[in-house]
Amino acid sequence: MKIREIVKDRTAYMRNITPFNILRWLSVVMSVSMITTLLLSGFGLYHLYTDYILKHVEQEAVSISRAFLASNHTLLLPPSKKESHQPNIANIDPQKLDEAFHNYLLPFNVIKIKVFSMDGNIIYSSEPSLIGQIDRGNIQLNKALSGYIVSEMKSKDEMVDLENELRFDVDIVETYIPIYNSTGLIVGCFEMYQDITGFQGAVVRGVSLAVSVLIFIFLMVFLVAFKVVNITTKKLILAQNELQALASIDSLTSVYNRHHIFKQLKVESSRVFRDGGDLSIILFDLDFFKNINDCYGHQVGDEVLHEVAKQIQNNVREYDVVGRYGGEEFLVILPNTDKDSAVEVADRVRQSIENNIFESYKQILSITISAGVSVLISSETSIEQIIKRADDALYSAKLNGRNQVMVDSVEVVTEEMTSPVMGGITDFHTD
Numbered sequence: 545m546k547i548r549e550i551v552k553d554r555t556a557y558m559r560n561i562t563p564f565n566i567l568r569w570l571s572v573v574m575s576v577s578m579i580t581t582l583l584l585s586g587f588g589l590y591h592l593y594t595d596y597i598l599k600h601v602e603q604e605a606v607s608i609s610r611a612f613l614a615s616n617h618t619l620l621l622p623p624s625k626k627e628s629h630q631p632n633i634a635n636i637d638p639q640k641l642d643e644a645f646h647n648y649l650l651p652f653n654v655i656k657i658k659v660f661s662m663d664g665n666i667i668y669s670s671e672p673s674l675i676g677q678i679d680r681g682n683i684q685l686n687k688a689l690s691g692y693i694v695s696e697m698k699s700k701d702e703m704v705d706l707e708n709e710l711r712f713d714v715d716i717v718e719t720y721i722p723i724y725n726s727t728g729l730i731v732g733c734f735e736m737y738q739d740i741t742g743f744q745g746a747v748v749r750g751v752s753l754a755v756s757v758l759i760f761i762f763l764m765v766f767l768v769a770f771k772v773v774n775i776t777t778k779k780l781i782l783a784q785n786e787l788q789a790l791a792s793i794d795s796l797t798s799v800y801n802r803h804h805i806f807k808q809l810k811v812e813s814s815r816v817f818r819d820g821g822d823l824s825i826i827l828f829d830l831d832f833f834k835n836i837n838d839c840y841g842h843q844v845g846d847e848v849l850h851e852v853a854k855q856i857q858n859n860v861r862e863y864d865v866v867g868r869y870g871g872e873e874f875l876v877i878l879p880n881t882d883k884d885s886a887v888e889v890a891d892r893v894r895q896s897i898e899n900n901i902f903e904s905y906k907q908i909l910s911i912t913i914s915a916g917v918s919v920l921i922s923s924e925t926s927i928e929q930i931i932k933r934a935d936d937a938l939y940s941a942k943l944n945g946r947n948q949v950m951v952d953s954v955e956v957v958t959e960e961m962t963s964p965v966m967g968g969i970t971d972f973h974t975d
């Protein structure tokens with residue numbers, strides 16, 4: 545890539561880095577990080593809560609089963625001579641056990657219970673149709689029969705509870721608890737289903753509340769940060785605009801500088817080529833300005849330049865553009881102005897300067913100005929051409945005796961014209 549292209553790319557990139565663009569990016573980054581943080585914290589909180597509930601409910605299941613065993617030991621583990629060697633949980637009376645479970649478990653949130661023997665046989669279930677089934681492939685069961693307490697959270701569409709009532713959309717904790725006989729041998733295990741639907745609802749409410757509080761805090765922080773950045777951005781833009789204005793203003797005369805006036809002329813001429821209409825310019829040059837400097841000094845010369853710029857500005861329309869073209873030269877752009885009107889404006893300025901009283905060190909200075917007028921023609925390809933024609937007209941004005949307006953008499957070429965008529969210079973000095 546050529547250096548010029550790199551510089552062009554870089555300039556386009558830098559032009560995009562406006563304070564508002566930075567603010568827009570900041571908002572996007574803040575929103576994304578806010579949403580990510582909320583999702584992660586919501587997810588984390590939910591898992592923290594559910595883990596806590598799982599452990600708590602599992603602990604409760606263990607306590608319930610131990611307490612049940614303690615008070616109904618003989619129902620599950622009838623005395624046997626071989627107890628220490630041979631697990632004998634299979635010798636239970638399901639009827640009695642069912643009554644005992646119903647009475648004992650009623651105050652708790654247990655909705656189903658099973659008892660397994662060591663070979664995975666369901667020897668008791670609060671759902672009688674399951675009694676006698678074997679669940680060998682059940683990993684949790686096998687773990688429990690090896691001595692572990694295993695629990696898991698599940699959601700069921702429907703379940704029959706201990707009262708034989710159908711419950712819908714229930715969240716449960718399913719816990720496997722090994723059963724030990726009096727000699728410490730595992731003889732089977734419980735499978736207990738505890739209803740935690742209420743807990744789950746509380747968890748969801750708790751997490752929602754925590755996330756809502758977080759959203760509120762984030763929004764407040766975001767709004768305050770946005771407001772501060774927004775105010776700062778506006779101040780920055782104002783400062784930028786002021787700097788930009790300063791960069792395009794000539795410090796001595798307070799009219800636009802050469803760079804800006806060229807830029808404006810380019811803008812105006814491309815507008816005329818696009819939309820049609822007239823565009824005229826006037827090039828002014830102070831007469832014998834060198835004498836002012838030589839006689840009264842540069843400081844007086846500067847004051848004269850400042851005053852002349854003011855006179856020009858006062859005699860043109862609001863949307864005409866006045867700039868300092870060079871040392872004692874001024875360029876005025878007159879959008880939507882034909883040649884005759886431009887000449888009128890130039891002569892008004894000339895007269896105003898001639899009639900103005902320039903005073904310095906109690907002396908009246910006699911200041912006059914010459915002007916060259918030209919109008920944009922469609923065959924021109926660069927703004928230098930219209931300036932050159934205005935400069936030629938100005939040169940003629942100087943040659944012709946100064947303090948006068950000369951116009952480049954090149955005819956404005958219209959669509960119908962085949963070739964421009966190149967004319968001479970016309971003197972519009974009315975004195």
Ligand SMILES: Nc1nc2c(ncn2[C@@H]2O[C@H](COP(=O)(O)OP(=O)(O)OP(=O)(O)O)[C@@H](O)[C@H]2O)c(=O)[nH]1
Pocket residue numbers: 796829830831832833834835837841842843844845846849870871872942946
């Ligand atoms: N005080 C002051 N003088 C300047 C400035 N810029 C240019 N000049 C002076 O303007 C004078 C222009 O002199 P010339 O180009 O000979 O033109 P002139 O004396 O106006 O004569 P004609 O244009 O032929 O009427 C020079 O003496 C420059 O030094 C400026 O910013 N301040």
